[in-house]
């Protein structure tokens with residue numbers, strides 16, 4: 595099988611929540627299978643079956659390093675994006691952190707905990723109403739004792755892409771380390787860590803058609819990191835635990851495919867995203883596009899519908915077979931306004947009225963048109979409920 599076709603499994607669902615997770619590409623599953631059942635040895639074992647697994651893990655590391663333009667020993671395998679973010683923040687540590695108010699909670703909550711429990715300090719970079727941060731603001735707030743600056747490459751809720759290389763350059767002017775959470779960016783933006791000039795970068799396989807429960811952290815050679823998890827000394831001593839060989843192979847295969855098919859995929863996403871944004875803004879009364887109008891992820895459309903509660907809209911769409919989300923998936927079911935939209939300056943009422951639609955490899959123009967029709971209908975019904 596060379597293309598993604600999930601229609602057999604999910605006939606009724608129009609899945610527009612690829613920022614929450616993606617299905618695993620069948621080619622990735624196929625690449626993983628032998629490492630469950632045949633080449634199941636422990637990577638640390640000296641015998642042949644262990645060494646075959648070891649070979650697969652090291653080949654995967656090389657594949658990833660090639661795409662990131664780094665060396666294999668700069669890649670650490672983790673259990674996913676959250677762990678990579680935790681390892682970056684906790685591993686680098688320091689007296690003072692700089693981050694943004696719109697990071698994923700794996701960064702935000704981790705820094706808050708270090709502030710509460712260990713007396714660390716942090717400063718938040720301002721964001722404008724599109725979610726952009728500015729290098730000049732970083733220059734003004736960076737301190738002599740800043741240990742780490744962490745700014746996400748692209749936002750998971752509104753899709754805004756940040757000027758990472760410019761921000762990293764400012765951090766480096768002051769000899770401060772720079773981390774980026776590239777979990778949403780992977781597969782849609784270049785991941786060349788030399789061009790981005792970052793010291794640490796987080797990835798998660800399940801956001802680009804790889805398996806759940808596996809990720810990586812790029813750590814530039816020479817960066818001093820303390821281990822997040824101690825034990826058997828795997829992953830250069832930074833992250834103990836028996837290697838998840840099938841998942842590691844799946845991560846590398848998914849990243850390889852994402853960049854081998856990069857141009858086609860990104861063009862496909864962009865066409866669908868633009869169709870979606872155009873039709874929603876034209877057809878649905880009170881629709882507002884959130885995030886940056888152009889510097890946004892290729893797959894990502896996000897809206898506010900004035901006067902509608904986002905959670906009711908998501909439930910109504912779900913009953914019509916359309917899988918969408920409001921804020922990020924981690925906050926699903928929560929009726930609190932989106933903290934990202936509040937940080938962008940929206941009122942609590944508007945920040946509760948959000949809808950995020952993220953397209954994927956298997957999404958079709960017909961699905962987009964059907965989704966727009968359903969949104970129009972659901973928004974109409976919900977606004978009548980409010981008016982009544």
Ligand SMILES: *Cc1c(COP(=O)(O)O)cnc(C)c1O
Pocket residue numbers: 613614673674675676677679698700746748749750775777778798799800801807808809
């Ligand atoms: C999904 C996501 C994460 C968490 O990754 P997991 O592998 O699910 O732990 C971190 N950061 C961003 C921006 C994400 O979108």
